[in-house]
Amino acid sequence: MTVATDLDDEQFKAELIELIPHLRAFARSLCGNAAQADDLAQDAMLKAWKARESYEPGTNLKAWSFTILRNLFYSEKRRSWRSQPLDPEVAEATLVANDNPDAAIELLALRNALSKLPDDQREALILVGAGGLTYDEVAEICGCAIGTIKSRVSRARKTLLELVDENSTGFNSDPDLQASDTLEEIMAEAHALSGGARGSG
Amino acid sequence: MSNQSPNSPEDQGGRRQRTKRLGDQLRRIYDSVANEGAPDDFLQLLDQADQKRGAGGKDTGMSGRRNDPSGEE
Known part of the structure; x- marks a missing residue:
């Protein structure tokens, strides 16, 4: 027994x-x-x-x-x-883990955008889009209907794409225009880090 | 805001591609943590809780304490 x-x-x-x-x-x-x-x-x-x-x-x-x-x-x-804003340690790790500075900056912009999503949208998107869970399972985890999860995921995607767009255009042209404060800080850090390895891009 | 028209087919194709890209990036963010495996402090905490089970309430015999499926040395 x-x-x-x-x-x-x-x-x-x-x-x-x-x-x-x-x-x-x-x-x-x-x-x-x-x-x-x-x-x-x-x-x-x-x-x-x-x-x-x-x-x-x-x-x-x-x-x-x-x-x-x-x-x-x-x-x-x-x-x-x-x-709280995006954890600087996380930001630094993102930069260090990526050989390609453009990819790193893109990921950072996404992390930053993620932190601005409403909790319910973010969790639905992460669980479905990255955690490998089905809509059914996520509905169970979050205690709501499948349709609700589907709409949260779709709204999250839409918002993220918009936010990332804003941020990246902000970088490429004029950082002062659209980049958020958090992202500016991260970029300053990124600049300092990449400055050690190679010239600024 | 910008000069894109939301209904053009080009824009739709681009959106699909960006959505896919977004999915790839989300997985990279998730996997960057998931691929770190199970840190030692997690395994130790779980072992401690497991040993309480052996020592405390239920009498499971001594053998239970030796079993360590975690592979931790």
Whole structure:
């Protein structure tokens, strides 16, 4: 009897470990700040572990654990974390990880635009567009209808494309015109970083 | 704002391409975190919680404590 439970627990633990990278990625998309995101992902992981007996083996553990993470995010003060501008560390990492400065700047513009989306739109877009979840699963995670998720995703895409457009035109022609303050700061940093490696573009 | 007309076929094609590009970039952002794997502190926290299970409430015997599916050394 205890042996069976033990096996179940081991199985659950192994599957939960597989999901840790996804919990972190989802948390990062919600919080922006890397340290706070990991904090949230850890809490979600532990909460999922504690609640393992309420999980039905064979059902979707990813959707189940994402629901826990999301509830934690919205139920606590973490919601206000989003209001901060793009984490400079994240910005720096983006720049360092990209050999191609243009691609890096494009990604930064996108990250910046993402941080301006309403929470519900951002999470829907990330989960569907990057997290590999179906509309069905995302509807379950967010506790709303599939149609609602579809419309959030489509609005998010539209807004992002507009924001990215604004930002990139701002850069290429006159940075003072349209780039947001945050992005200007990041660009200053980008300039400093790339200045070390090669001449300014 | 700019000189684009939203209904022209050219614009629609361009939009589709940009939407695809957007999807690629979103995946890159997500994967840049997901590809980092499971950090040690996560695994340690989970192991700690797991050991509480062995030591505390349920009697699962001693063998449970040795099992470490995480592959962590």
